[in-house]
Amino acid sequence: MFTDYKEKDSFETSITSSVYSIEETEKSGLYKALWGKHYRKFYSKDVRAKVAFIDTLKGGLTPVRRGGGHQSKSLRLETKDGKQYVMRALRKSAIKFLQSTAFQDKYVEEELEGSYADDFLSDFYTTAHPYTPTVVATLSDAVDVFHTNPELYYIPKQEALGEYNDEYGDELYLIEERVESGHKDLASFGKPKDILSTSDVLQEINKTGKSIVDEPSYIRARLFDMLIGDWDRHEDQWRWALFEKEDGTEICKPIPRDRDQAFSTFDGAILNFLNHAVPSLRMMQSFDNDLRSPKWFSFEPYPLDMTFINKSNWEDWEREAKTLETGLTDEVIERAFENIPEEMKGETIEGIKRKLKGRRGNIVDIARRYYEFTNEHAVITGTQKSDTFNVTRHADGKTTIEVHRKDLDVFTRTFNKEETKEIWIYGLDGKDTFNVTGDGDNLITIKILGGKKNDTYNFENIKKVKLYDYKGKDNTIVNKKSKKWLVDDYEINNYDYKKRKYGINQILPIIGANPDDGFQIGFTNNYTTYGIQRNPFTTRHSVSASYYTGNSGYDLSYKGEFSNIFHNWNFGIEAKYTSPNCANFFWIW
Template sequence: MPPRLFATLLALGALSALLGGCARKNFFQPDARPDAVRAQPLPAATDSVRGATAGRQYARHGRLYGALVGQHHRRSWAAPVTVPVLRLSNVYPEGLTPGKVGGGFNSTSLNLKTVDGKGYVLRTVDKDPIRATPVALRKTFLVNVLRDNVSSTNPYAALTVPPLAEAAGVPHTSPRLFYVRPEDPLFQGDSLRLFRGQLAYLEEKTSVPVASQGEILSSTQAFGEVFKKPTHRLDQAALLRARLLDAWLGDWDRHAGQWNWLATAANGQTRIAPLPKDRDMVYYRLDDGALGWLIGHLFLRHWATFKAHFANEEALLSNGKYLDDRGLNELTRAQFQATAQALQQRLPDTLVARALRRLPPAAYALEGPRTTAALQTRRAELPALAERWYRRLARRPVIGGTAKAERFEIHRYADSTVVVVSSVAQLAGSVPFYHRAFLPAETHQIQLEGLGGDDVFTVENHGVNATAQPRVRIYGGEGTDELRAGGSNKGMRFNQGSVPAKHAYDKLPEE
């Protein structure tokens, strides 16, 4: 039996013994208020509740369980907090009207709107990952394992992000924590039962900057536009800022579904800027127990634990690989370094301390000082992280055209290879939509994909000592493409067709 499979079975067997052989029917706390208090109806005029907990069921285990599985953030989930009571009619001056219930595999959310159409969302702090579990396994201990793993997240971490993101120049929502009264008449429908008596976050539906004008796109829509039209380009500098902030906060869950995009048109060009959403995995902690360590280091490496130093950074960044490969492929080493250093300047100690004080007092007492110190250490390491990350991305970059006809220019010099991509339809003298120099010491291979249209690839060797490194692989894609090469073609390979569909540059993201 392979060692990794044996270790998996051993870990699951141990968890089965600890968590029980089948899914618990009453896993979650019935109400955020303590049992002794919730026996009494909450007066309608009550403004806030005291002693509420985000999920005290996560802290019901003993020391042995904590040593084996991990303490995670269990104490924060059980910490008593004071929370305002939600009243949709006056939480904002214009009020909020409930819409459809939704949510991903873990969260339950309620869409809301103001009278002028601005969108908000209410989502429970606690999660239930049963929807992510195969139907055949929903009555087994695996559900207990996944539910208990929610304790790896910090229930109040999202409250600390807005001032940090604001200073970093990254769009953000501003979540507010509330208690939903079980007796609230607006939450009596059966589809709303999971909100009753629970803590929930209310926030804007999208993280659009104030006074911004443009169209909100999903990741699938945004990349679809980029692949179709040379006039639509991603704001790569803005994406790098956002991704470095992700890394600093330890937010590993940054797949394409965790982003919206703002498309803004001006002077015949459309800039598509990232709008991050869902900060549930900030300050994640999994590997502080023997089994948690085993799971996080051997099987689910992208479930990266937040620590004072960047550990397992490739796994930390891996969920955003689709975005990084296509949205950071024009940026230079100097731009990576400048962005990291700018973040260091924008995120001083005073700001970090103030942001962490947004945690409820009881939760701050448990996690605030340690998290503050870790963020300060990680901030000092941002340039080194950016350097290593840049080198990984620069090793084998992929550059694509669009569904229209493009001109790809490959200029080979003694010390570098320069790639320039422009639209055939562009006027003479207009700025190309891609331009970057690649160094042999950093880049082993450059892959160019023409995609649609009748593309032209020209290769120019400048000087008798023009480099043959990095290698260049050209895929013409659809249309009638042409390679025009002058001089030596050493290190070049041209293919009229496309790469396999699952590896194609223009494969749309899965959300």
């Protein structure tokens, strides 16, 4: 155990320190051109931070356990009355990330230390500004978004850390409340009845239909993510404040946490190319006056958005966007950035503030673009009990969907074909009844998935509606002409909130050379769709074109694959045209 720590009285009340050393942030001009400048120089710049000893901080804290993140080096601390805090190092651990993701079955931390992968990932982390998490609380307060309250400290190795001195101490940390039930009295959490995890909320909604997410609060929180450029908003980045209303029903309001990716910048030629070419990286968009693509920026939280926002129309979204636009005044922004260490202030911080004010002016347009994207496809769920789903077709492309369970109105909304092209309805458990009535026109496509028990399908209007269920169980299909797909396939029939309808387009260059044809220059465009039936996708189309300098020739090709033409059987087609002999090939497999 580490015991070579200094005594408390040998420290001043504050100390200067940096996240990285100067040697770690020194990069060549070529490196910066290819990989970007990021916020690299601020990681090796000294700041003055308060020195803290955990046995006197917050009335006295005791280490409880190491944090469980893939890259953050964090330690849970607890007060005498059971309230927990998190001590998170500003220096992220690239080795910890590699060990927990790429090398789960083999211990490699010692081998990776100081390796190129370690250095590269450590440098990549400089895309996020190390000190901007300290400004988010003030910004959040101004627009009524719940938040933690991170504070910057220098934590020396000390007796109170005990066995944790081997891994923690002698560096800069942010200390904030751990978002859990011990902080139910905290104003910035709304002083709720309880604090839940995302999985708790999902289970409660599907189980009873009573505990619902407060959509205005969640929309506002998500638009706030877009406003500050915080792209890392996966399921575990949320906790939920539970409140009981006067009528006895419960609502949940979001508590976002871990704001370390706000105001990120992804400059450099290679990162810029990868950001456009690799779909999973498109959410990493540099903070600027506008948000280039709300759709891709929200790649991680999109399933949650589709699950928690299903009753709100554009007027609801616009109201929350304008709340941000008017609430986040210039004075609030200036006051928030006063929390940044003095040594960090200057041209870069002024630039972030200008961009934030610019994005504030674009937030209604950003909200509109994301609203239109999320409403192209809707997903509606019942409860684990027996529900009745009434689908009523109207004129002018409108469809009303109502979900009832005995005396409880679970859901009601009228959709318009101009906004919504397809709706998936999941009955979940219970003996559910699905009624489709009304003639209507310009119909929205509806796909209904009953679940595991005997469900009743009564489709008076069978146009643009299809049912999916298990072949091996009893179902009651009143209209025998109803379109159906009955297969004993768990992946198709089971509800998974992360399963959503979407498409990915990817354009990649083709560059090559050979003695006969000379240089080859071209491209490949791959478009892949994901719907209910996947094996492992729904459709994939690939178009390629190349030009050859040696003979002025060219070729064009197409490949297509369509899943589940028959259950677990895909259909493929391929065609190719090549000059100068005009050979034309066509086959299927």
